[in-house]
Amino acid sequence: MIYIENIYICLAAPLFLAILCLRRDGRRSLIFVLAGMSACLLSAYVSTYLAGAAGIDQATASYEISPAVEEIMKSLPLLFFILVFEPERRFVRSGTLLVAVGFATFENVCFLTSYGTSDLLSLVIRGFGTGAMHVVCGMIVSIGLFYLWDRIWLRVVGTFALLCFVTTFHAVFNIFVSQTGVIFWIGSLIPLSAVLVYLLFFRGRTAKP
Amino acid sequence: MIEVVENALQIAVLVICSVIAVYKAVHYNSRTWALAAFFFISWVMGDIYWLVCLLFYDTTPQISIVSDLSWYASYMFLYLMLLRTSKPDPGSTKQALPWLGPLFAAGMAVFFMLKGEILNNLIYGSLMGLLLFSSINRLINRTTDRNQRFLPAMILVFCLLEYGLWISSCFWTSDTLANPYYWFDVLLTVSFLFFLPAIRKAVSA
DSSP: OOOHHHHHHHHHHHHHHHHHHOOHHHHHHHHHHHHHHHHHHHHHHHHHHHHHHHTOOHHHHHHHTHHHHHHHHHHHHHHHHHHHHOOOHHHHHHHHHHHHHHHHHHHHHHHHHHHOSOOHHHHHHHHHHHHHHHHHHHHHHHHIIIIIOOSHHHHHHHHHHHHHHHHHHHHHHHHHHTSOTHHHHHHHHHHHHHHHHIIIIITTOOOBO | OHHHHHHHHHHHHHHHHHHHHHHHHHHTTBHHHHHHHHHHHHHHHHHHHHHHHHHHHSSOOSSTHHHHHHHHHHHHHHHHHHHHTOOOOGGGGGOSGGGHHHHHHHHHHHHHHHHSOSHHHHHHHHHHHHHHHHHHHHHSOTTOOGGGGHHHHHHHHHHHHHHHHHHHHHHOOOSSTTSHHHHHHHHHHHHHHHHHHHHHHHHHO
């Protein structure tokens, strides 16, 4: 058993101090990273509670409950940012990615604490795979938030649809990486490939009607 | 075994459709094709999730919420796509015919709720009602030209095939080709291919 709230405090303390010292863009970026880590902590609590309430074990919950909870929790700080501050698009896009990065970082630290740090290759695959998966999910939501729909109610329906979409993507990823051997490799490579495809073909493009 | 083969076939078809839709979305820089891509990819993600649960755990998911979320998303993308390619005609919403869609969906939702889950069937019923209403409304819409009628007609066929699939799953459970569930699922798989020309016509109209 690990005490993730203790890990959280340890990781969040320097970020919190830096947030107090920094100004403007730097401060905003670190707030997003901290929000991502906080979302990860809360997701762990909510997922554990729901798994207990549904009477399923943690392994099953990792692909049947956690993906939905994690994606919803990750979207909450962004929705708050969008609804309260009405920011420019570029801030939302970078915010989405930074929340995803904070989330993935905290999740990886918890993973390291639980499973140790001896197998470098697996950890490299895990680091890139999980990181890429959260970044891909963040990118999909941010693309949908600002580029696919122009009317507010379309944005609401579309964002919900995208959340459903990324939840399934996340769940499929979790199933693949819970296996061993080739399946684990394939699972880890899927989001990495998606990031590469995005960087090669989609970066800088926006859709028109 | 038939379920695995049939799921794999549907995934293969959907992957082809997804690749084409993504290519068109990027090539023409089109939001409609982007929505189509999300529709196909969302559906295939639900299928993949279902299939990997069958393959790796030898069982369907205990809580089917993840696949269902994916299929809800597909319906929503389909609805958004239909809206994006529609021309407004305020007069047509006053007609009675489109309301047959939600009425049918409500009746079927009650039927399925008596046999299974309540919330899930309520959500499916609402989304289906919305799709049926919008597609019938657009088919009878006076401002809709011939090319624009293909997509709502395709959506109507798609919804009816879905209902055929669901109804057959209530009465036939055998894992053989004699089960109508598989016939409807194959027809549904084929219908995905027909979405491509329908979307192309709707975009070009």
